Structure formats: structure tokens, C-alpha cells
Amino acid sequence: MTIENPDTPVHEPSPRSSLKDLALHLGLSQTTVSRVMNNSAEAYRISADTKARVLAAAAKVNYKANHFARGLRNKRSQTVGVIVPEISDGYSTSVLGGIEDVLLLGGYFYFVVSHRHRAELLREYPSLLLSRAVEGIIAVDSAIDGNLPVPVVAVSGHLHGRFTVNIELDHLLAARYALEHLHRLGHTKIAFIKGQSFSSDTRARWRAICKVADDLGIAINPRLTVQLEGTALGHDPGRVAAVRLLESGQPFTAIFAFNDLSAMGAIVALREAGIHVPSDVSVVGFDDIPSAATNNPPLTTVRQPLQEMGRVAATMLLERIRSEEARQQNRPTLILPTFIERQTTARAAGLRKATEPVLLRTTR
Structure with missing residues (x-):
């Protein structure tokens, strides 16, 4: 519980305020302000009123949490890698949307690489991402080596590895x-x-x-x-x-x-x-x-549920980055589909015989 002291001197924060300045201005501890700015208010039972005060004051001076500095203190890069086959209308972009929702909320940046099904890129990308100090990797429909030194979450990847967990559709x-x-x-x-x-x-x-x-x-x-x-x-x-x-x-x-x-x-x-x-x-x-x-x-x-699969993947990866116990869990997570009936199906009206050979025109 956070207790505010009404007798604490109030300092008007400057346009270049630090976390310390913001805490002094509000009469709160730096720890409390940090927890609010890092989306952890609920976890530490910080009151809604206190959270609102911190956010309002931070907005006034355009203060943002310095995730990079926090990562240096914790010896973490606050980044993960995402490997996809391609980025276009369809599967990968929908999954990426869900991944992004969770990573941004968690204060993580991410690198996205697309291999376009080139075997040499599938081999090279995990090492490339590790050289950028990523803390974990999400592989979307990509058959990479699952035995990596960081947690790996595979979306429809069917991978095997010590720190790898799969998210699969039923x-x-x-x-x-x-x-x-x-x-x-x-x-x-x-x-x-x-x-x-x-x-x-x-x-x-x-x-x-x-x-x-x-x-x-x-x-x-x-x-x-x-x-x-x-x-x-x-x-x-x-x-x-x-x-x-x-x-x-x-x-x-x-x-x-x-x-x-x-x-x-x-x-x-x-x-x-x-x-x-x-x-x-x-x-x-x-x-x-x-x-x-x-x-x-x-x-x-x-x-x-492609976006949901992305959100589940990112949530599981962050849990595994933060917890050694979670990292050891590798039971697949099964996702349930639904059926959407629109206008391309109807009752069979009798067998339609195949047509004469069709002249194939390649779409450019």
C-alpha cells in the first residue's frame, strides 16, 4: 500500500524532469512513480487516485519511463525477436498485431525478420537476433532450431527444444x-x-x-x-x-x-x-x-484467432523471460478455431464436370 505524506515539499517539475523530480513534485516515492509508469500499479496495489495523479503529472511534463536505462540496470535489453515467413496481407500480419499489443504494453521492443522460406535465412536469423541481445524469440510458422539459449515460443511451428513452447491450433x-x-x-x-x-x-x-x-x-x-x-x-x-x-x-x-x-x-x-x-x-x-x-x-x-494467438505467444514469452519456473514448462498450448459461414458455400446442386483445359494467365 502506498501512503502519501501531505507535508512533503512539492517541487514543480521542469520540462526535462527525471523520475526523481516527478516523485518530489507528487510527494511520492520514486518506487511508486516507477511502478505506475511501468504499468505495474495494480500488481502493487497502488490506488487508482495515485495512479491518475502520476499519469497526469507525467503527461504535463511529457515524462516517459526510460526502459533502456531500466534494462541496463537489470542487465536486460528489453527486446525480443520475431521471425515470420513474410509480411503481407494474411496470417503473419494478424499474428504480429497481437504480439505487438502485448510487447508494447510490457515495455518491450522487437525486431521482425522475414525469411521468405529461404533456408539460409532460417539458419542465420536466430544467431543474428541473439547477436542483438534479444531476450527471447517468437517464431511464426517458421521451422527454426528450437535449442536456443533464450526462451522460444512457436506459433504453428511445431518446434522442439529445452526452452521452447508451442502454440498450436486444434x-x-x-x-x-x-x-x-x-x-x-x-x-x-x-x-x-x-x-x-x-x-x-x-x-x-x-x-x-x-x-x-x-x-x-x-x-x-x-x-x-x-x-x-x-x-x-x-x-x-x-x-x-x-x-x-x-x-x-x-x-x-x-x-x-x-x-x-x-x-x-x-x-x-x-x-x-x-x-x-x-x-x-x-x-x-x-x-x-x-x-x-x-x-x-x-x-x-x-x-x-490469429491476433489472440499472437497475444498468447507474447504473453508466454514475457513470462518465460521473467521466470525460470515458467521457462521449464513446455507443454503445447492448444487454440480452438471457430467456423465462419459467409457466401461461398451452398447446397450441392449436382456434380459439375471439369471444364476444358484452362489457359493459364499468370497474374503480375
């Missing part, structure tokens, strides 16, 4: 949501677009799809199963994959895509072939990135 539940939805609509001839071989989630998600399809009696036709290829950003990989499905000669009434961007690309390919979504073919995506709701038509998808 892929079995996700597959059940999507396939049960299509099955209820009468779809049994379903085409699948798998993720690239380098994506950490590809194998786990495909195992879940095969398990649920078997439970529902849905036969998976290998000729209606294609895999995303290459590292190009945007819709085009999904568009190329859908063209391969159309050229297979196999009839289908629905596509379940690995992610929203590939689902959007598939819709483009279907439209170019004169096939209407969803009256001819239904399409289900995965992730629920921001543009999924504004796609034409709005995309039915399995929602990963």
Missing part, C-alpha cells in the same frame, strides 16, 4: 467444422488444396482432414488433391492450384483450401472458367484474414 476440430459443413450441404466430391511442403501446419492439418473425412465417409480422391507450390505472395498460388484441379478431368462440387489467400485464388480460377461460386462450386478457406469478409463473394472459412 486442427482436428478445424477440419471437422469445415468438412461437416460441406457434408451437411450434400458435398461428397470435395477437392483439396494442401499447403506448401515448407509450411509447419501442412502435415498436421492434412492428417486431421484425412481423419475427419474417414469418419464422415468422404472419399479423398488423389486426383482432386493438389498442393500449393512456390513462395509467391497473394492469390496466384491458389489460382494455379485450382486450374490444376479443373484440368484433372475429375468432377467436384466443393474446394477446401489451405488458407484464405489460396481460396481467393481458387475463386478467381473458377470465375475465369465460367464456374459460379457457390451455385456451381462451394469454396471454404482457412484463417479468416481481414480481407476474407470483403472478398467477392465473402469467404466461408475456418477462423484461427
Whole structure:
């Protein structure tokens, strides 16, 4: 509990006030002021009135906590590293948004590096970040070495290491949501677009799809199963994959895509072939990135709570940085998906035969 002394001399802080000046002005201890400025008032049971006084006085003189100086005193850099495959519309940016929310509140800076699936960068980036004295690393869908000397939290990374913990989606539940939805609509001839071989989630998600399809009696036709290829950003990989499905000669009434961007690309390919979504073919995506709701038509998808996954990752990393006991805990954290039904799925209207081969036009 903090006790204020009304007889303490009051000093008007200057525009270049230090923590000591601010404490003298308010008649409080430097420790109390420091705890308020470092977002720890509640933890130390500092009253709401005292917190408000400190913040008002700090705002008046534009005082900010010096996290760098605090880090030097504590022999900490107050920085972490974040490794992502790429920074674009979609998965990584949504996860980064959640990570940023927590790190900024906790007074931590962060470096972000994107490897674009280049093996040499995946090998080099952990050492590069460690050379910048990061206190921990968050790996987003990136297969790095988990045996690092700092805490590592992997988002959909499926990593192994002494100080590594994984945040994973419940892929079995996700597959059940999507396939049960299509099955209820009468779809049994379903085409699948798998993720690239380098994506950490590809194998786990495909195992879940095969398990649920078997439970529902849905036969998976290998000729209606294609895999995303290459590292190009945007819709085009999904568009190329859908063209391969159309050229297979196999009839289908629905596509379940690995992610929203590939689902959007598939819709483009279907439209170019004169096939209407969803009256001819239904399409289900995965992730629920921001543009999924504004796609034409709005995309039915399995929602990963991407921002929440980022917030959980950053919270767990800070806990592991601050606590040796937390660092020793490596049980995976399972995140639950939800299903978002929009306008790209409808009842199967009868099998649509594959079209004549489609002339592939590469989008620039």
C-alpha cells in the first residue's frame, strides 16, 4: 500500500524532469512513480487516485519511463525477436498485431525478420537476433532450431527444444467444422488444396482432414488433391492450384483450401472458367484474414484467432523471460478455431464436370 505524506515539499517539475523530480513534485516515492509508469500499479496495489495523479503529472511534463536505462540496470535489453515467413496481407500480419499489443504494453521492443522460406535465412536469423541481445524469440510458422539459449515460443511451428513452447491450433476440430459443413450441404466430391511442403501446419492439418473425412465417409480422391507450390505472395498460388484441379478431368462440387489467400485464388480460377461460386462450386478457406469478409463473394472459412494467438505467444514469452519456473514448462498450448459461414458455400446442386483445359494467365 502506498501512503502519501501531505507535508512533503512539492517541487514543480521542469520540462526535462527525471523520475526523481516527478516523485518530489507528487510527494511520492520514486518506487511508486516507477511502478505506475511501468504499468505495474495494480500488481502493487497502488490506488487508482495515485495512479491518475502520476499519469497526469507525467503527461504535463511529457515524462516517459526510460526502459533502456531500466534494462541496463537489470542487465536486460528489453527486446525480443520475431521471425515470420513474410509480411503481407494474411496470417503473419494478424499474428504480429497481437504480439505487438502485448510487447508494447510490457515495455518491450522487437525486431521482425522475414525469411521468405529461404533456408539460409532460417539458419542465420536466430544467431543474428541473439547477436542483438534479444531476450527471447517468437517464431511464426517458421521451422527454426528450437535449442536456443533464450526462451522460444512457436506459433504453428511445431518446434522442439529445452526452452521452447508451442502454440498450436486444434486442427482436428478445424477440419471437422469445415468438412461437416460441406457434408451437411450434400458435398461428397470435395477437392483439396494442401499447403506448401515448407509450411509447419501442412502435415498436421492434412492428417486431421484425412481423419475427419474417414469418419464422415468422404472419399479423398488423389486426383482432386493438389498442393500449393512456390513462395509467391497473394492469390496466384491458389489460382494455379485450382486450374490444376479443373484440368484433372475429375468432377467436384466443393474446394477446401489451405488458407484464405489460396481460396481467393481458387475463386478467381473458377470465375475465369465460367464456374459460379457457390451455385456451381462451394469454396471454404482457412484463417479468416481481414480481407476474407470483403472478398467477392465473402469467404466461408475456418477462423484461427490469429491476433489472440499472437497475444498468447507474447504473453508466454514475457513470462518465460521473467521466470525460470515458467521457462521449464513446455507443454503445447492448444487454440480452438471457430467456423465462419459467409457466401461461398451452398447446397450441392449436382456434380459439375471439369471444364476444358484452362489457359493459364499468370497474374503480375
